[in-house]
Amino acid sequence: MSGKRSPARRPTMKDIARHAGVSQSAVSFALNGRPGVSEDTRDRVRRVAEELGWRPSTAARALSGEGAATVGFVLARPADTLGVDSFFLQLVSGIQEVLAERHLGLLFQVVEDIADECAVYRRWWAEHRVDGVLVVDPRTDDPRPDLLDELGLPAVVIGGAPDDRHPGLSTVWADDAGAMASVVDGLYALGHRRIVHIAGLPGLAHTERRIRTLRAEAGRRGLSEVQSVTTDYSDAEGAAVTRRVLEGPTPPTALIYDNDVMAVAGAATAAELGFSVPADVSVVSWEDSALCRIVKPWLSALSRDSVEFGRTAARELTALLDGGSARAVRVPVPRLIERGSTGVARDA
Amino acid sequence: MSGKRSPARRPTMKDIARHAGVSQSAVSFALNGRPGVSEDTRDRVRRVAEELGWRPSTAARALSGEGAATVGFVLARPADTLGVDSFFLQLVSGIQEVLAERHLGLLFQVVEDIADECAVYRRWWAEHRVDGVLVVDPRTDDPRPDLLDELGLPAVVIGGAPDDRHPGLSTVWADDAGAMASVVDGLYALGHRRIVHIAGLPGLAHTERRIRTLRAEAGRRGLSEVQSVTTDYSDAEGAAVTRRVLEGPTPPTALIYDNDVMAVAGAATAAELGFSVPADVSVVSWEDSALCRIVKPWLSALSRDSVEFGRTAARELTALLDGGSARAVRVPVPRLIERGSTGVARDA
DNA sequence: TTTAGTGACTAATACGCATTAGGATCACCG
DNA sequence: CGGTGATCCTAATGCGTATTAGTCACTAAA
Numbered sequence: 001m002s003g004k005r006s007p008a009r010r011p012t013m014k015d016i017a018r019h020a021g022v023s024q025s026a027v028s029f030a031l032n033g034r035p036g037v038s039e040d041t042r043d044r045v046r047r048v049a050e051e052l053g054w055r056p057s058t059a060a061r062a063l064s065g066e067g068a069a070t071v072g073f074v075l076a077r078p079a080d081t082l083g084v085d086s087f088f089l090q091l092v093s094g095i096q097e098v099l100a101e102r103h104l105g106l107l108f109q110v111v112e113d114i115a116d117e118c119a120v121y122r123r124w125w126a127e128h129r130v131d132g133v134l135v136v137d138p139r140t141d142d143p144r145p146d147l148l149d150e151l152g153l154p155a156v157v158i159g160g161a162p163d164d165r166h167p168g169l170s171t172v173w174a175d176d177a178g179a180m181a182s183v184v185d186g187l188y189a190l191g192h193r194r195i196v197h198i199a200g201l202p203g204l205a206h207t208e209r210r211i212r213t214l215r216a217e218a219g220r221r222g223l224s225e226v227q228s229v230t231t232d233y234s235d236a237e238g239a240a241v242t243r244r245v246l247e248g249p250t251p252p253t254a255l256i257y258d259n260d261v262m263a264v265a266g267a268a269t270a271a272e273l274g275f276s277v278p279a280d281v282s283v284v285s286w287e288d289s290a291l292c293r294i295v296k297p298w299l300s301a302l303s304r305d306s307v308e309f310g311r312t313a314a315r316e317l318t319a320l321l322d323g324g325s326a327r328a329v330r331v332p333v334p335r336l337i338e339r340g341s342t343g344v345a346r347d348a
Numbered sequence: 349m350s351g352k353r354s355p356a357r358r359p360t361m362k363d364i365a366r367h368a369g370v371s372q373s374a375v376s377f378a379l380n381g382r383p384g385v386s387e388d389t390r391d392r393v394r395r396v397a398e399e400l401g402w403r404p405s406t407a408a409r410a411l412s413g414e415g416a417a418t419v420g421f422v423l424a425r426p427a428d429t430l431g432v433d434s435f436f437l438q439l440v441s442g443i444q445e446v447l448a449e450r451h452l453g454l455l456f457q458v459v460e461d462i463a464d465e466c467a468v469y470r471r472w473w474a475e476h477r478v479d480g481v482l483v484v485d486p487r488t489d490d491p492r493p494d495l496l497d498e499l500g501l502p503a504v505v506i507g508g509a510p511d512d513r514h515p516g517l518s519t520v521w522a523d524d525a526g527a528m529a530s531v532v533d534g535l536y537a538l539g540h541r542r543i544v545h546i547a548g549l550p551g552l553a554h555t556e557r558r559i560r561t562l563r564a565e566a567g568r569r570g571l572s573e574v575q576s577v578t579t580d581y582s583d584a585e586g587a588a589v590t591r592r593v594l595e596g597p598t599p600p601t602a603l604i605y606d607n608d609v610m611a612v613a614g615a616a617t618a619a620e621l622g623f624s625v626p627a628d629v630s631v632v633s634w635e636d637s638a639l640c641r642i643v644k645p646w647l648s649a650l651s652r653d654s655v656e657f658g659r660t661a662a663r664e665l666t667a668l669l670d671g672g673s674a675r676a677v678r679v680p681v682p683r684l685i686e687r688g689s690t691g692v693a694r695d696a
Numbered sequence: 697t698t699t700a701g702t703g704a705c706t707a708a709t710a711c712g713c714a715t716t717a718g719g720a721t722c723a724c725c726g
Numbered sequence: 727c728g729g730t731g732a733t734c735c736t737a738a739t740g741c742g743t744a745t746t747a748g749t750c751a752c753t754a755a756a
Contacts, residue, residue, distance in 0.1 A: 010473070010474060011474075012741090012743085013742065013743065014742080022705075022706090023705065023706045023707075024707095024743090025705080025706065025708095025744085025745080026704085026705060026706075028743065028744060028745080029745095032743095034744090034745090035704095036703085036704065036705070037703095037704065037705070038703080038704060041704080041705085053470075053474060054474070055471060055474035056475065056742080056743070057411070057475060057741090057742055057743070058407075058410075058416075058475045058476060058477050059406075059407045059408075059410035059476050059741085059742075059743090060411055060476075060711090060743040060744090061407075061742085061744085062405075062406075062711090062743095063405070063411055063711045063712065063713090063741090063742080063743075063744095064710075064711055064743050065710090065711065066743080066744075068407065070455070092456070092458065093458050096458045100459075103471075105455050105457070105477060106455065106456050106457065107418070107455055107456075108421075108440070108454050109453070110441045110444045111448075122401075123451075125358070126358060126359075126401060126403035127403045127404065127405060128358065128405040128407050128408075129406050129453060235641065235642055261638060261642075264642050265642050268643065268644060271644070272644065290583040290584075290609060290613075291639075293583070294583055294609075294612050294616055294643075295616065295643070296616060296619070296620065358712095360711090360713085361712065362712080370735075370736090371735065371736045372712090372713085372736090373715080373716095373735080373737080374734085374735060374736075376714060377715095377734095382715090385735075386733080389735090404712085405711090405712055405713070407711085407712075407713090408711075408712035408714090408741090409712085409713060409714085410713095411711090411712080411713075411740090411741045411743090412713050412715085412740075413713095413714075413715095413740090414713085414714075476742090
């Protein structure tokens with residue numbers, strides 16, 4: 001017994017060297033699979049390391065040029081908008097799964113806006129904290145790709161469209177356009193002609209993509225009473241917009257919500273206003289979760305595998321870190337799960 | 349222009365020293381507010397550092413004994429249980445706010461179970477990755493405090509009861525017992541005598557605390573038809589338990605759910621079974637969120653400020669890191685927000 | 697028997713920062 | 727004019743790891 005309660009010193013390579021009776025560099029060679037030590041010694045060193053519970057200090061590793069063994073993830077959302085969003089936790093959970101295999105850490109930060117997010121990237125880069133980052137919520141006019149390019153920080157953009165101007169960035173994206181087209185197809189077939197799309201935050205790349213596709217699809221079919229309305233994704237705005245459009249002179253017969261929270265709030269509002277779902281108005285949620293099966297009728301929803309989405313993104317990032325070249329990966333088109341909230345248009 | 353696209357080298361103290369025409373140690377003194385340099389030099393060095401966009405490398409700092417400037421947060425939940433949980437994101441958001449001020453990073457990891465969580469702590473400790481950790485979901489028989497003690501890793505337990513046996517750990521806790529007592533008080537006053545508590549995961553400290561308190565309160569009032577049922581927090585189990593108890597011979601007149609998701613699912617199930625809320629059965633959610641205002645009637649809920657909870661926990665941890673001594677902090681008792689889902693018991 | 701070559705290891709250095717121990721310059725005092 | 731501090735710096739280490747440049751003994755080739 002040395003001291004009273006010595007707080008367990010961390011073993012270093014020097015300790016291993018002493019115990020194994022070799023030099024410190026021999027230990028390094030042995031543990032990293034480098035040539036220069038006999039198999040005997042290698043085994044012995046490995047055993048001693050195991051015994052002592054040695055793990056390489058990431059700090060020291062990072063310092064000697066091996067990178068920080070950490071990737072960064074910034075969520076730029078005002079604190080009160082974070083509420084009930086199943087997407088991010090699932091995404092992160094998928095990301096973790098892949099990173100954990102490689103013993104990569106995930107440095108996580110929540111900030112208020114994109115400017116702060118950029119500042120965080122700069123800081124992380126300068127502080128040598130991360131080897132790469134995962135970028136979410138790409139915007140139509142986004143300063144982040146340029147910044148990351150400038151810093152030379154490997155990155156994967158989650159949910160963006162493929163981007164030729166930044167050959168250093170990988171992209172993992174879902175085909176929102178295709179999904180929107182198929183939803184409109186379905187609704188059109190059911191006789192719907194007046195459709196309102198309660199979209200998410202304006203400026204987000206996928207919001208704009210969905211809006212653009214909807215407009216194109218409507219134009220193609222000569223539908224004039226089709227529109228998108230942007231929101232902040234909150235239940236409050238979802239409900240408010242729903243109320244406004246349903247109380248208008250020619251209420252829509254179908255509503256497409258960009259997330260589950262708004263869809264549920266909207267469906268409830270519709271019911272309150274005396275609109276029966278789906279008899280009077282059909283509801284589609286662009287996000288599937290337990291929420292969609294909590295209300296009655298259950299909501300038809302576009303289901304994507306967010307966990308797998310996260311895994312894919314993380315895999316792309318590790319590929320980049322391994323020196324692979326950037327690429328754009330498309331994940332499967334979300335498929336529409338038909339539940340009770342969609343039906344034939346009343347006036348069809 | 350030096351190279352073609354030199355990926356922006358990180359400036360170091362040596363660079364600053366060169367630009368400012370002083371030694372590297374003078375730079376260190378200047379930037380860290382140590383004596384040994386004139387105010388003139390100090391200013392000049394500061395300016396140069398600013399100009400070059402210098403930031404200390406955390407790796408180097410950590411290596412020279414300053415700690416990793418990072419705290420860890422592990423969430424031990426199976427991936428599919430992570431669904432719609434507003435609590436954690438809010439908690440993390442509050443934690444971040446405090447950590448960001450001090451430029452502390454948050455290393456985040458999702459694992460399957462407590463054993464994995466312990467392994468992560470060991471690894472983080474051995475790898476020198478974190479200076480302290482935040483522990484959530486304390487259990488009645490929890491191996492983590494002992495482990496953290498052994499490792500000498502500063503930690504704050506979030507949601508645990510004060511714990512005398514681990515003088516190294518701080519605790520931030522809410523008075524579940526008091527809250528439960530007040531909820532039962534309220535329901536009793538409304539005439540409720542048959543109450544079912546749809547609790548969360550068995551083994552969690554706060555779950556057990558609530559169950560124990562409910563039993564005590566029931567005993568005190570001589571109520572025999574009061575019980576708790578543990579679940580996995582999912583909407584599915586919430587609904588299933590609700591169905592089971594309401595279909596029993598003497599259905600309860602009040603239901604207390606340990607989270608918002610189960611409360612909403614339960615309320616929907618009750619309605620499906622022909623029970624009107626609150627005429628036939630009252631519903632209380634032990635977590636307030638947008639969800640509670642999505643269903644009709646709005647759910648009465650215990651509201652706690654999760655973001656502030658996170659802030660408090662982070663503040664305690666930074667205090668520990670600054671060498672402060674451990675303590676137990678109680679956050680305000682959650683207060684019951686009466687909405688439409690609670691009323692006078694039918695058979696009162 | 698010398699020479700080149702190889703296998704197994706040690707010594708030395710770099711990484712970026714903090715820190716401790718010195719060294720030079722100047723002012724003040726006896 | 728030598729000594730004593732004080733002030734402002736520089737030089738030299740150490741942190742834990744990876745890596746590069748040796749060193750040494752032994753074997754195979756000449």
